[in-house]
Structure formats: structure tokens, C-alpha cells
Amino acid sequence: MSDTTTLHVDLGSRSYPIHIGTGLLDKSPLFTDHLPARRVLVVTNETVAPHYLDRVLDSLGDREAHSVVLPDGERFKSLETAMRVYDSLIEHRFDRGSAIVALGGGVIGDLAGFVAATWQRGVRYLQVPTTLLAQVDSSVGGKTAVNHPGGKNMIGAFHQPRCVVADMDTLDTLPDRELRAGLAEVIKYGLIRDAGFLDWLEANMAALLARDKPALAEAVQRSCRHKAAVVAEDELEAGQRALLNLGHTFGHAIETHTGYGAWLHGEAVAAGMVMAGWMSMHQGWLSEADFQRLERLLSAAGLPVAPPEMTGQRFRELMAVDKKVQDGRLRLVLLRALGDAVVTDAFDPAALQATLAHYCAHAD
Amino acid sequence: MSDTTTLHVDLGSRSYPIHIGTGLLDKSPLFTDHLPARRVLVVTNETVAPHYLDRVLDSLGDREAHSVVLPDGERFKSLETAMRVYDSLIEHRFDRGSAIVALGGGVIGDLAGFVAATWQRGVRYLQVPTTLLAQVDSSVGGKTAVNHPGGKNMIGAFHQPRCVVADMDTLDTLPDRELRAGLAEVIKYGLIRDAGFLDWLEANMAALLARDKPALAEAVQRSCRHKAAVVAEDELEAGQRALLNLGHTFGHAIETHTGYGAWLHGEAVAAGMVMAGWMSMHQGWLSEADFQRLERLLSAAGLPVAPPEMTGQRFRELMAVDKKVQDGRLRLVLLRALGDAVVTDAFDPAALQATLAHYCAHAD
Numbered sequence: 001m002s003d004t005t006t007l008h009v010d011l012g013s014r015s016y017p018i019h020i021g022t023g024l025l026d027k028s029p030l031f032t033d034h035l036p037a038r039r040v041l042v043v044t045n046e047t048v049a050p051h052y053l054d055r056v057l058d059s060l061g062d063r064e065a066h067s068v069v070l071p072d073g074e075r076f077k078s079l080e081t082a083m084r085v086y087d088s089l090i091e092h093r094f095d096r097g098s099a100i101v102a103l104g105g106g107v108i109g110d111l112a113g114f115v116a117a118t119w120q121r122g123v124r125y126l127q128v129p130t131t132l133l134a135q136v137d138s139s140v141g142g143k144t145a146v147n148h149p150g151g152k153n154m155i156g157a158f159h160q161p162r163c164v165v166a167d168m169d170t171l172d173t174l175p176d177r178e179l180r181a182g183l184a185e186v187i188k189y190g191l192i193r194d195a196g197f198l199d200w201l202e203a204n205m206a207a208l209l210a211r212d213k214p215a216l217a218e219a220v221q222r223s224c225r226h227k228a229a230v231v232a233e234d235e236l237e238a239g240q241r242a243l244l245n246l247g248h249t250f251g252h253a254i255e256t257h258t259g260y261g262a263w264l265h266g267e268a269v270a271a272g273m274v275m276a277g278w279m280s281m282h283q284g285w286l287s288e289a290d291f292q293r294l295e296r297l298l299s300a301a302g303l304p305v306a307p308p309e310m311t312g313q314r315f316r317e318l319m320a321v322d323k324k325v326q327d328g329r330l331r332l333v334l335l336r337a338l339g340d341a342v343v344t345d346a347f348d349p350a351a352l353q354a355t356l357a358h359y360c361a362h363a364d
Numbered sequence: 365m366s367d368t369t370t371l372h373v374d375l376g377s378r379s380y381p382i383h384i385g386t387g388l389l390d391k392s393p394l395f396t397d398h399l400p401a402r403r404v405l406v407v408t409n410e411t412v413a414p415h416y417l418d419r420v421l422d423s424l425g426d427r428e429a430h431s432v433v434l435p436d437g438e439r440f441k442s443l444e445t446a447m448r449v450y451d452s453l454i455e456h457r458f459d460r461g462s463a464i465v466a467l468g469g470g471v472i473g474d475l476a477g478f479v480a481a482t483w484q485r486g487v488r489y490l491q492v493p494t495t496l497l498a499q500v501d502s503s504v505g506g507k508t509a510v511n512h513p514g515g516k517n518m519i520g521a522f523h524q525p526r527c528v529v530a531d532m533d534t535l536d537t538l539p540d541r542e543l544r545a546g547l548a549e550v551i552k553y554g555l556i557r558d559a560g561f562l563d564w565l566e567a568n569m570a571a572l573l574a575r576d577k578p579a580l581a582e583a584v585q586r587s588c589r590h591k592a593a594v595v596a597e598d599e600l601e602a603g604q605r606a607l608l609n610l611g612h613t614f615g616h617a618i619e620t621h622t623g624y625g626a627w628l629h630g631e632a633v634a635a636g637m638v639m640a641g642w643m644s645m646h647q648g649w650l651s652e653a654d655f656q657r658l659e660r661l662l663s664a665a666g667l668p669v670a671p672p673e674m675t676g677q678r679f680r681e682l683m684a685v686d687k688k689v690q691d692g693r694l695r696l697v698l699l700r701a702l703g704d705a706v707v708t709d710a711f712d713p714a715a716l717q718a719t720l721a722h723y724c725a726h727a728d
Contacts, residue, residue: 087514
């Protein structure tokens, strides 16, 4: 059985389709139609490869396909690991007409996308996201990056994939914790621009956690549609696109503080969204009932609703190197209401202070 | 005394000026007009810094300026050296609104440009080329890159500078050998698209080698005008722009074979242009008199007119990983006449074979 929905990300000459459904890994044309290249390098990791690599290689048909299997984990999202992929491209003499397939979660997608963006100044690539997070977030929008030891995603490029293949079947092997982390980003789309989607999520959270495929496909579709709409409006992140960072400035600070990988990205974002929600409430924008609804939905998804033990001073330090800082001014995404987010550097400093005091040990 | 000519590279929203003249390093507005950034990082090397770094820092006015001084040489055009620049950006909390100034030759320009292209997915940068080669070549066109141990410029991005400041005074400290290497690229513009410029170069070669400033400024202007025209037509190197690679496919093979830095880029390109010229003559495109004129002009500039001792087999191997290869087919830039180049993968394989046999020891 196979049921596919195709969305289109509208970016002029860089437009591309997102295929969402089941049984997609074995649909060879989804891959070959977008790969005129003679040589294809599949970049994946040790966790994903045993499950899906052979099926993707089969679907590449008569292409000269190679693969590089990287260690799994956020700490390998580095220039050093990217160098292993560059080495493989050199070894197999990949030229400008070659292509890369990213098979894995957000780390693989971001890293392989960065390599594709920079190999000979840019080659084609396909995204095959195998985590819910990657399906709803990192596979849409063309952001690619690796981490610097001092900051997440500091080294990167904008580079759009030629096609995204989001197969719900790949979620069968996803650990529960990662499924929940992906739901944080799904909930985010409801919070920033679709109150009706929040109603749907409240009604379908049990089905999603039970990995009901139609429910998952619906959640991925609605999330991708939101992300694609925002990205199409603002490809290079000048304005609107920053709304997608709800919870991310606090969240990145949590991730950096705890060390990449200790908290999953979605977990850090969940706690960050609660903090942004609390701050919005403190500013008088969000009602207490709405804040509690936000907190309850994230709890129902099994996500953390508070940061780990960190001082307010530490939060401030880490937030100061965040990419959302412009000319030294911190910009935050806050909620005017559920389903209505705003990005601003004109927030009340006392509200940030109160938020850190509320959530942190020894806040300054 | 100061005499400035300004060219404009026309790339829509990415257009930028190239200022060519003398006394420019001390003209603060040339820098500050293009740097709304609060924080600026000047990237330079140990050879250039003692001569010009303080003057550039002075011209940055009230900006919070930092600098990173890298070791000098092509072998430092690597991801590892780029990491030192990223470290400095992290250390000084450079955000998206910050900017980079590349002060040096092609290695510094390419590397600092690559860091600017990838730092937080792209920040502003200025080019201050201090070698003739960088002034006429790498500072125009937005190509940025670092080398992979297996191939030159394999890792890179397209990223246009906001402004180029080409001060002829910086050529005072340039070693003779590097001045001559820069003239290889100047001669290249004549060979590929301006026979009249070849006449001018023949008449003015002595003045150029004597570092006559008006002659140098004229050579830089005419070269930049040619490059800017080609780049404006073809920003992402789909077609015409490949003409700029005359001599480069042979030349890169020479550079890789001898180890980066043993032959200067311009020296390798000079030998490569002679080989491409010989091959064009062998194909019946270039007359023997024109080939000899090409060889004589490069000799007059003090440049090599033959490759080092290499086998034809070695040339073939190294040319096979060149970026000009598309889907496994080698493309070469050849001359239909002096001032008229063509890029083609439809050359006679026997002509390539004959060229390698003519120039190589033990050619296969």
C-alpha cells in the first residue's frame, strides 16, 4: 500500500517537491527523476544504514552509487566529519554534475546539505529525512550547517534540495524519545501560525504517539505546508522566517550548555517555547490559560517544560552568540496569542530578567 | 597624490564597486561606506600584516575591529586554517550583522571569502587585494574556496564582496616572482577576448615589470573590466565564465603535482596556457605565428612556457578530478585565435594526446 501527497516549495528556479507518504523508499522514480547525475553519494549514519541504505541504493537504478556511513549523533555534525564526506567525493572523483542523497535525521541532512552546498561550490542533493524532526523541519528551507564547538549551526549555507522524500515508514524504527522531540517542532507550527492545528494536535496526540501513519502523514503535511509557506516568503531569513525560531534562542542555549546531544534539539526547543510563552505571558500578551494550554500540550507529547539547571547568567552568555543577535541586539520570538507569533528586539528587558529568574537557579 | 577609477560589477542586488588607484588604503570612506557592521574582522597574513594592517585598521574608523594574522602560503588555504578564523569570530562574538575584510593575496581572499560565505550562512565582506593576481582575478567574481588535499578549490561557495579596494601602492612590496605570476592572468584576458589588449601588453611589458603605477592601474582596470563583464553575464559559471579558465585545467594539474605553492598559480597557468595554445595550434585553430606570439609574450613577462617534468599519465589523472569535468567528460578552454577562446568537450582526443606527448617526459 502506498499513499503519497506531494507539496511544492515555491522558490522560482530553486522550487522543489516534497513527497510525503508510505512505501516511498522503493519508488525509484522519486529518486531518479531528480538525479540526472551519473554519480551519486548517499550520506547516512550507522543507525540508519542497516535499515534503509540498501533500499535507497536499489532505488537509484543504474546510477554509479557510493555511500559514506558516518557515526550517529549531534557531536559529529562538525567540519571534521564533513571532511570525511569530502574525502569520499575526492576518492570517487565526484564532479560538478554529481549528486548527494542525505539519508537520515537532521544531523545528516544539515551536514550532507552543507557538503553539497560547498562541494565545487554547489552540487545537487536530495533529502530523505528519517526522523520526524527532519521531516517537518530541517528538510524544508534549504538551511545547511555544521556546528562550531562554540555555537550550533555557526558554519553553513543556504542550498535548496532538488526533492524531499519523507517516508512515514522510516519512523517505525525511530526511538520514542526522538518521535516526541519531533513533535515539539510540529507543535511549534501551531503556536506560531495555526491555532486550528493546535486543536487538531490536542485531539490526535495519542494517535501520533502510537505512530498511526495517517495521523503522522497529516502532521508532517501540515507542518511542511507551514514551513514551505514561510520559507517561500522569505528564503534568506530577512524577516518572517525568523518566526520559525520560536523557542530556539533559549533552546540553543540549553543545547550548548548541556553539550550537543545530551538534550535533543526538540526537547530543548520545547523547554525554550515554554520559556518564550512564559515571557509572553509576563509581558501581558498571552493569557495564563493559553500559557497553560501550551505547557499541557507539550507535556502530553512527553516533552520537557522547563530548562535543566542553569544560571540566568549562563543563559545570557549563550544567547549573546545566537545567530538571532543583530548588531549586538538580542531578538526573540514571542507569542501575541496562540497561533500568532512575533519576532522582536523591542521586548521589555525586565520580562527577560523575570523569565530567567523564574526558570533558573541563581538567576542574576 | 591619489588617482582612483571605479568600476561597477553589475549583479543586480549583489552589485559592487571596484576601486582601483593609489593611496586607497588610507581613504576611510572606501571602507566604512560599505561596512554598516559594528564589528569587523580583518583577515590577513604574516607577510602583509606588517606593511598594511595598521593602515586598514585606522581606516575602519570607529568600528570594533579585530584581526587574525594567518601564516602565508597556498598550503594554508585549508579548512583547518578557516577554522582559526571561525574561532576568532566565535571568540569576539561576531553576529550576522558583522563583516570581514580580506587583506592579502588570493589565498587570503578566497579563504576569508569562504568564511564570510559560511559564517552564520553568510556575512558581508570586503576585498583588499595586495597582489596583482588577486587584483585582476580572485577579487572579482565572488568565487571563494579552500583546497582539499586531493584538489584545489574543491570546497567553496559563490559569495560576492560588498566592495573591492585595489591599491597599486600595495604592489610596492610584492616580490618580482609574484608580480610576474599576476601578469599571467592579465595576459589571459587578452588571449581569451581582447587582441588589442595583447598589443598594449607587448608595448607596455617593460613598464609593468618596472612597476610603473599608471601602467599597472591600466592593466588592472582592463583586466577587471573583462572579468566583470564575463561574470555579470554568467554569475554561476554555467557557460561563458568557463573561458576564464584558459590554461587552468593543465595549470591545476601542475599545481597539484608539484604540491601547492612550489609553482605559483600564475606560473602554472602560464605553462597551462602555452599547452592549451599548442593544442589549439595542433587542432589547426591557431597559426604557428600566433602560438609563438603567445609564448613570446609570456616569456617577456618572465613566466614559464612549459610544465615541470611530469608524465602524460599523471596529467590525465589530475585533470580527471578538475572541476571543469562534467559527468565524466573533460572540458578544455582552447583558442580559435588570439583574443577568441572557446570552451569545449568536443576536442580531438589525439590533439590532447599529442600535446601531452610534446610537453611530457614518458607520455603515455
